[in-house]
Every structure is written in C-alpha cells, then in structure tokens.
Amino acid sequence: MNLAGHFGELFGIDFQALLLGRSRARALRINYVGELGWELHHPLTYQNVIFDAIMEAGKEFGIKPFGIRAMDSLRIEKSYKYWRGDLFTEYTAWESGLDRFV
Known part of the structure; x- marks a missing residue:
C-alpha cells in the first residue's frame, strides 16, 4: 500500500477509505514505528475479516504478525x-x- 496509486498522495494525518475483504476501513498514513506504514481504523467486529484479508494478500511477501x-x-x-x-x-x-x- 505504500506506493499504490493515490495512497502516495496522503500527507500528514490524512486517511483513505478502503475495502479490505468485505469490510470497510480507513487507512491512515501515520504510525508509531517510524517507518512508512499505515494504521487501519475500523469497527472491532471487522477485525478478523480484515486480518485474514491482509495475511492472505501478504502471503507472497512472507508477511508475519x-x-x-x-x-x-x-x-x-x-x-x-x-x-x-x-x-x-x-x-x-x-x-x-x-x-x-x-
């Protein structure tokens, strides 16, 4: 997501609404680790669906929790x-x- 299309245009504490799996979330271009990254804000009820979608999408890159x-x-x-x-x-x-x- 760091280099994907319009996501590169986010500055400061901005967000982009997106669909992860079948769940809506907001991707914020801010994080607490000091590297390029995202925070995903969403209702807690979507947590498992979003986690599974991220893990599946990142499988080819060796993503790990x-x-x-x-x-x-x-x-x-x-x-x-x-x-x-x-x-x-x-x-x-x-x-x-x-x-x-x-």
Missing part, C-alpha cells in the same frame, strides 16, 4: 516518546529529550 513489544522496540529506535512510559509531567520537555519540538 508481530506484537506490541516489536512495535515498541521500533518506536524506541526512532526516539518516539510514549506518554506515561517515557514522558511524565514531573520532567520538562528538555529533560524528556523533546527540545527539538520546543
């Missing part, structure tokens, strides 16, 4: 902060390594 700890390690590698995990109100933005945003 990954967990929150794997995602967290990518987040840390990119210095993305997590509220109440890395950031607390007791520390200033500078102490938290956010000086580039201040």
Whole structure:
C-alpha cells in the first residue's frame, strides 16, 4: 500500500477509505514505528475479516504478525516518546529529550 496509486498522495494525518475483504476501513498514513506504514481504523467486529484479508494478500511477501513489544522496540529506535512510559509531567520537555519540538 505504500506506493499504490493515490495512497502516495496522503500527507500528514490524512486517511483513505478502503475495502479490505468485505469490510470497510480507513487507512491512515501515520504510525508509531517510524517507518512508512499505515494504521487501519475500523469497527472491532471487522477485525478478523480484515486480518485474514491482509495475511492472505501478504502471503507472497512472507508477511508475519508481530506484537506490541516489536512495535515498541521500533518506536524506541526512532526516539518516539510514549506518554506515561517515557514522558511524565514531573520532567520538562528538555529533560524528556523533546527540545527539538520546543
């Protein structure tokens, strides 16, 4: 999906409505891992159908599920902060390594 047609035109926190399997979802060009990627937002009742459709479509590419700890390690590698995990109100933005945003 990264290079597919109009998906390449999404900027910032934008989304594209799409159909995955028989389920509607929104693909947002934002993620928490610091790489090109997507978040899929959809009703929870569609979760299994969408998961199965993604796994089937990615089979030829060797797609594998990954967990929150794997995602967290990518987040840390990119210095993305997590509220109440890395950031607390007791520390200033500078102490938290956010000086580039201040």
